[in-house]
Amino acid sequence: MLFKVEMTVRVPPGFDPQEFERLKAKEKAFSQDLQRQGIWRHIWRVAGLYANVSIFDVRDNSHLHDLLMALPLYPFMDITVAPLCRHPSAIHEDDR
Template identity: 65%
Template sequence: MLYHVTMDVKIPQDLPAAERADILAREKAYSQDLQRQGKWRHIWRVAGHYANVSIFDVRDNAELHEILSALPLFPFMEIKVTPMLRHPSAIREDDS
């Protein structure tokens, strides 16, 4: 199942630099692993914001929730999820 997910990141300014660096490194490794697995299909940065727009391809709501809540930056995120399904007028068969 495909999901359109927006993530706005709001890291506290007073978070110690070492802790911030550790969280960001773990976030990058985790997200890249999910991309390699095909679960995090697309990720785009939102210009001018510490935010991204992503497409996830996972089994169901429960798997998406498990993935998102395991993000190291999760405590500092505002997340909006929109389930998606194939449009009947779509011509590409490889993007369902």
């Protein structure tokens, strides 16, 4: 089941840069592990912003929730979620 997730990262002023780099490295490893499993299917940077547009392919709402809450940068993120489904004009039976 697909969801579009948009994440914007806001670093609070004065946050320790080394600690933030450590969290970013963890976030990257976490994201790449989910990408390799085919769960975090797409991730694009929004040009000019510290933000991404992602497509998740999960079992259900709870699966999505557990993954997002486990993001190392979650406390610094504004997140919006939109449930997606097959579009009747898609030429792919299963556009993931």
